[in-house]
Amino acid sequence: MLLYNIGLRFYYIIIYIASFFNQKASLWITGRNNQTVACLNNSIWFHFASLGEFEQGRPILEAMRALHPGKKIVITFFSPSGYEIRKNTPLADAVYYLPLDTAKNAHKFIEAIQPQMAIFTKYEYWYHYFTEAHKRQIPLYIISGVFRPKQVFFKWYGCLNRKILSFVTHFFLQDEQSKQLLQNIGITNATVSGDTRFDRVWANAQQPKEIPGIAAFKNGQKLFIAGSTWPQDETLLTTLPALYPDWKFIFAPHEIGEEKINNLLNLLPKDSTLRYSELIQNSKFKIQNGDLRPHTSELRTLIIDNIGMLSSLYAYGDIAYIGGGFGVGIHNTLEAAAFGLPVIFGPNYQKFNEARELISIKAGFSITNEAQLKGIVDILVTDEAFYNITSKKVREYVEENIGATEIIMRMLR
Template identity: 25%
Template sequence: MQGASMAKQWLLNLLYAALLLSISPWILWRRVRQGRYRNGWSQKLLGALPQPAKTLGSNRSYTIWFHAVSVGELQVIRPLVERAVRELPTAKLVVTTSTDSGYELAQKLYHAHTVAYAPLDFTWAVRRALDRIEPDLLVLAELELWPNWISIASQRQIPMAVINGRLSQNSLQGYRRIASIVRGIVRKIDWIAAQSDTVRERFIELGYDPAKIQVVGNIKFDGANDDRAHPEVLARSGPLGLRDGRSTVWLCGSTQDPEERICLDTFGQVADEFAQLKLILVPRHAERFEEVARMVEATGFAWGRRSRMHSDGLDPSWRIFLADSVGELRWWWGMADLGFVGGSFGARGGQNMIEPCAYGVATCYGPNTRNFTDIVQILHEADAASQLASPEELKPWLVGMLQDESLRTRCAGRAVSITQKHRGATDRTWSKLVSLLESKDLRSPKD
């Protein structure tokens, strides 16, 4: 049995190597043209992750490894990392991610802890990373089914949990094609915290033990800030001159091509009629900041951008602001009256619409929200947000909200109410993670 397992792992190594070789021209192109994929290769390919610092003043401590593939997942683990800091002050926390933007944000959010790129799923990289980190618990955000990583961690009897677990219908259909392989992987995970009953049933359909999966809700409801007076919000709204309440702010967040053009065109059609309206654009990907800046410049409106405020200042009469920064969207939402959530007019499958709703932003998004089906259903049933069938519906929605303040207020109130109702997933998740740690029975001093 051991030999068969080793053979499967090395077969995967060969497949990964072939795949990496086949996409290397694309990686090289993006490295040269966009500055991506330049860092962390020793960690990714060789597992040379930094070792967590020794904890002083304690006989023993746990080591918890949180893995969040990119920016969105890093925000998901945030309440759990904060809970670990409060309740397990001697614990060593490691946060890994897989993307450049994720690493940049992780360095900002978790600078007090060990931050690294995650190893690719090569056996040697995974083994070396586990040797260096020596985790007592491996926490995977949302869905990370890496066969070698999970298998080797299981062999070492390291408890593993998938938190805020989600599994879209499209992903389920894809996994069905390799059901026998996926079944063997997923069964090695000790616990899955599902976002909803639908997600739970999908994991069970993949072969997961129903007794080891629990519906806890969506941590994003807990992680969403709802305080417009938060210092991080005020630090951004103040320099933009938005504290006097005389402007109406329409924020378009996590936008992707061609959504910036759609939003700019829509704004241009209504800007003269609604002189108090200002547009804030927050593109999803940093490599598109310059492209979007050229689009904004071409509109002819007075505008500014986050990255040049200190050097160029900001025209007090600005109508469009480009928030060309990573990991700050949760604070930009706190100054918006109206919101469009991007990734929903293209093929992305939507982005997090909980954050604007928590602030009481009257929110809309496009038809493609397959990655947030359960959240959209919750918001739809509460009449707390609007789903638009096409870009042509964006202008009528915006004009309707601008003309009818009472409509906007009612929509915002329902959004706040439903997000507050669904809080609590963090508590339920943390309780189980603690029990998994205790199952290790590491009560003796740890070197």
């Protein structure tokens, strides 16, 4: 316990120092320091680490809102990337940064919002918050939970972490392996319900949002979408437009700071590349009667310089590359898969069940270098039969895995 508390203080100090030169760290600090938590009664509390977990837990959030229209819903985020984008969501009555996990903060926060139940998505196990909820007999649920053998919970030195798990009322898990791992340490209050992300992306694919200018940019040609990319991904991907002149390309980088966008622009042909913001504002490409002027035929590459479009953008695509695989791990492959797009990603995908399963059915492809990237893209581009089979497989995979929301809500009712 002492080491846990000391570790949290050190973490705060590191973030505080970083806040002087890093915008995300600055938002993490100032957002918590400047917020005032309103007093509520019998609320329903959802916690998400970041934006990805929000989208993952959104089907349960929407279902709870519909089931309990009179209840106040409180959402907390750990990361600014979730809070800043969803702080005004109509799905909640209050949205906050989760205060640092100290005993004092946990008592003060839970005392204020008075939750009737707490729902955490996928992970985020905070000792003091879980302890406070346990003391107050507040039901605490984990949805779309997933565990791996190498996690600290299953190590000889993970006593405190196992204690945190003991405060959870029920685990709704993605797979049987996670259930077995919990059973090995004596935790049996778990149900394999699946991953709610399948429900979310499937619903999104049934009613995709129209994005101004994208259909005209595509102009009836094939479209390659590179989503949530990082510089290591972009170094490989920016070689593709020259190889496939009949295709259009969209890059949606994970970080959209000016420096990041300019670095990406420098890797692409300047005479045929444009930012999305310029596309819809520039008079040369101005939207007229719901469409764009013919000058869009000159464009071959578009850079998305805003946040929030990607999940709908895949509706226009034919092949998707999902970034992050040359870093800590890939981003959301299911958003593209739900539209039937074959998905390509880097080598660090092992933590994600869906990526492993897509590879096993030959509907997803992992690459480690430029030659492998070109190899798989070439097959998908030139072999129509292979492309059609792959597209069918990937869409069916998503459809076959929907239903987690129904299982979870049946028990929560």
